[in-house]
Amino acid sequence: MLDHLTLVQHPLIQHKLTLMREKNTPTAVFRQLLREISQLLAFEITRELPMTTRRIETPLCEMDAPVLDGRKLALVSILRAGNGLLDGVLELIPSARVGFVGLYRDEQTLQPVQYYFKVPDELPERLVIAVDPMLATGNSSAAAIDLLKGAGATDIRFMCLLAAPEGVARMKEAHPDVPIVTAALDDHLNEKGYIVPGLGDAGDRMFGTK
Numbered sequence: 001m002l003d004h005l006t007l008v009q010h011p012l013i014q015h016k017l018t019l020m021r022e023k024n025t026p027t028a029v030f031r032q033l034l035r036e037i038s039q040l041l042a043f044e045i046t047r048e049l050p051m052t053t054r055r056i057e058t059p060l061c062e063m064d065a066p067v068l069d070g071r072k073l074a075l076v077s078i079l080r081a082g083n084g085l086l087d088g089v090l091e092l093i094p095s096a097r098v099g100f101v102g103l104y105r106d107e108q109t110l111q112p113v114q115y116y117f118k119v120p121d122e123l124p125e126r127l128v129i130a131v132d133p134m135l136a137t138g139n140s141s142a143a144a145i146d147l148l149k150g151a152g153a154t155d156i157r158f159m160c161l162l163a164a165p166e167g168v169a170r171m172k173e174a175h176p177d178v179p180i181v182t183a184a185l186d187d188h189l190n191e192k193g194y195i196v197p198g199l200g201d202a203g204d205r206m207f208g209t210k
């Protein structure tokens with residue numbers, strides 16, 4: 001069982017994250033680093049996937065070798081920044097189904113507003129991994145998890161790159177059953193809801209918008 005918050009402080013992740021934080025890191029490099037980190041985080045978030053064995057033949061002998069037990073998976077990207085984590089994880093788990101939750105943050109109220117929701121069927125049977133690089137206020141993450149639970153998901157994990165203490169607390173209060181896996185827990189949110197020290201607007205930095 002994963003803890004409510006897992007900080008993955010592997011040296012490779014920390015190094016790549018530092019490069020991402022630097023304000024002059026180019027868009028293409030930022031995107032590539034995010035993809036690489038997503039795969040390293042995926043190792044942690046899938047650590048307890050059920051296993052079985054399959055009888056195989058190596059060039060030397062037969063053996064009962066470990067294989068995944070065919071647990072159905074859904075990756076759900078919280079748009080639009082979630083897409084930066086999605087492809088890397090999907091490359092590792094190509095059979096996963098993919099969903100999208102579209103939420104934007106009202107800059108005045110900082111509250112999430114839904115504009116898109118499309119998820120795979122059989123959600124109640126799937127392990128659902130929701131991905132969004134920035135867990136800031138936690139309002140949109142908690143709202144996305146509300147929607148996933150409303151669609152029947154019961155086993156949900158949340159993957160992010162950076163978390164703010166405020167966002168972790170909000171998620172713990174709203175969804176104590178949803179473990180969070182993150183590369184770093186930053187210091188605080190500023191008055192605009194940005195994570196400090198953070199890396200700025202993840203969507204803008206990965207897509208080159210402002």
Ligand code: URA
Pocket residue numbers: 081134136193194195196198199200201202203
């Ligand atoms: N979303 C971002 O992209 N960055 C933050 O710092 C907070 C929310």
